Amino acid sequence: MSEGLTDSEKFVNSISERAFLSLWTHPNPIGKKGKELCDCLIVCGIHIVIISVKDIKYKDTGDEAGWNRWIKAAIDKSASQIWGAERWLNSANEFTRQDGRKVELPPKEERIIHRMSVSLGAQRRVMTKSGDLGNGVVHVCDEFSLGAIFGLLDTITDFVGFLTQVESLISRANIIFSGGGIEDLLAIYLLNNYSFPYEEAELLVIDDTIFEGFLDSDDYKAIQKSYETSYFWDRLIEHFIDDLLTDGMFEHGTGQVTSNQLALVQMALQPRAFRANLSEAFSEFLQKPELKIASRVVMGYRNTAFVFHLGPSSDREARVQELGLRCLVVRGRLPDVKVVVGISRDKLGPSEVGYSHDIAYIDLPEWGDELEQQVQTIQEELGYFANASWTRKPPSA
Template sequence: MTEAVNDSEQFVYDICSKSFLSLWSYINPQGKTPGKELCDVLVVCDPHVIVISVKDIQLKNTDDPGVDWKRWQRKAIEDSVKQIKGAIRWLDQSKYVIQKNGSKGLKLPLASERIYHRVAVAFGGKREVPISSPIEDDEFYHILDEQSVFLLLRHLDTISDFVNYLIDKQVFLSNTSIIINGGEENLLAIYLHNNRQFPSEADMIILEDDLWEGISNKPEFKAKLQKDSESYIWDRLIEALCQGGFDGEDWLGPDMSKSELAIRVLVKENRFSRRMLGSAFKDFLELSRIGQVRSRCVQSMSSVGYVFFAYDSDSTLQERKSELLARCFASLCQFDECFTVIGIGVNIPGQKPRDGYSSDLVFLQTQNNQWSEEDLRQAQYCRDEFGFFKNPNKTHVHEDEYPVIENTDDT
């Protein structure tokens, strides 16, 4: 486990690395000066860069609450805003993340495409001090306390879910006056209850302190959390692929390989999409174990095509990679609206392969939302010559993110 300077930073880093996965989360990255931290936590997933500053300042209770509040706000919030500003000035000149130990991390998104999200986490205010998200130099800062950051990253625990919330919240608060009684989780309650949207026509809103408790106790909300358990199969797959090393290739370095680009696509799937994908991958593994299927192609909610392939235990490493690539090309005949296709090759569960265990990724992507004539010729050849996905059994799956629980009480 990567260790932070203090417990509050470790707390925020731990939930970030759990939500956004370890490859994209950095604790105490270096700035301009070696040994001096840039910020407390940095999350990078092209094009998004989340800069997080954490301050743990205990509120002092004297005879003058107004003075106590101002002192706490200055140390817990204003100092974080200054740190974030300085971090972004340095990042604007940088091409790579510099890790805590001084080594290069992942390449930063292109400056012209980079989207910064500024987050300050203020510990110690005991929810006695009013907290607002300031706008300085036309830039928005999200101010969270320890309870709200935990709940936000518990229920928006993918990079797509979280940054979409931050972007929508920034637009909403830029046009609407709001008073929140309690923590930001009550704002999150409005967002989730309104199908991940904020009210668009209100000039002013007052949120009561019981909104989060109300939505989190709904039967369909609890059912959603239960159904999401299968989505973490996708998370575990990502971590396994990251740790697999891809035949020893140092692909986790600063230069993005096709493997890293493929992993990034997997990471950008939101929690609901991961539920569907995790369930499909689990079903595929079970069927491949009993010999009913060797490959399956799935289209995600994000219009990405995925090809799952279980290797023959007698195949060589090169044969596995070649067949996975051919199956990905053949899938283009099925994925009319997919302009990114990811192939995931794994060993059949329970079988010991002759040439050892391996996991492979294939990354196919168009440059202009249109497959080239050569790509399509290759796709048709792989389908017709090898029979890959030539006569597939097609299934359409519908599922509600928040399942409706039917009342079975007959009384």
């Protein structure tokens, strides 16, 4: 983490890394003429989240002058920094991290940008200002909403899904927070199956007790319980990040990403509910040797298929080759699946050479006769799915 961060910036970046993992969280990235672009940039898949942090102590003057002074310093300046970063990003194809590593940005025509101001110091003595602040919607978090947003929306897909729904709501309704903040909107969103039940509303006054009530509810306890197993998936991603950042994931000479990074992006794009399903399937696959199967196929978010495979570390070259072929066969057998990610590791138990993981990635939008013949040959000669199990039904999004 960058040494030049303030305490509040360090805190925001730490919870960002915890939520979105280290590979996609970039503290104090470098922009135009070597200057700091923003306080934190999150880039994963086609999503970019620009975060600006301002920690301004509110001074109560007894009139609106104190309010306006704090809003200008904590929110308006934050929004200005965000819009400035966005203008630079709109003309850039990559940026440089503080550690010198270059990060490729998603294609300009595909990018989805979200703006977040973390405005601290008022302790809710100033009414939260959020929405379109002049050059697009800026989501404003304070001391009370920060932990709620990053804690309950701790995958990039869940996070940007909420921001997108809020942006849509703001486009059709005026929102007034009655003493609370964006965390009360979050509670409404989660209680209504990741949506807002306000299609016809033009004015919404959001009460400040909604989020507190949600935390005390059985719904919240059920959500937390259902996600307990999902953090195995996070640890698996971080394992690959630690392993592959120093072992060829990034081709520094060309600046191009490798298939390993693309595989990790697909793993990171899995929402929390899907991570729970994937984690349970993988754990069951590892812990039930009596099933005598070498692979298992599980459907993930947006028709991404995951192939779990077991093979010894004693011959990793053969294991990687087999994993890739199994992924290719899955792509051929499931016409709706374009992307397949394979994960291979040793069986549980003793090992003479230690333990390791391998990862594979296939993205084939088109499927021709030649590939079809290859898949048929693989299946006939190797019988890959005579000892494979399938889990096709994904959890509700």
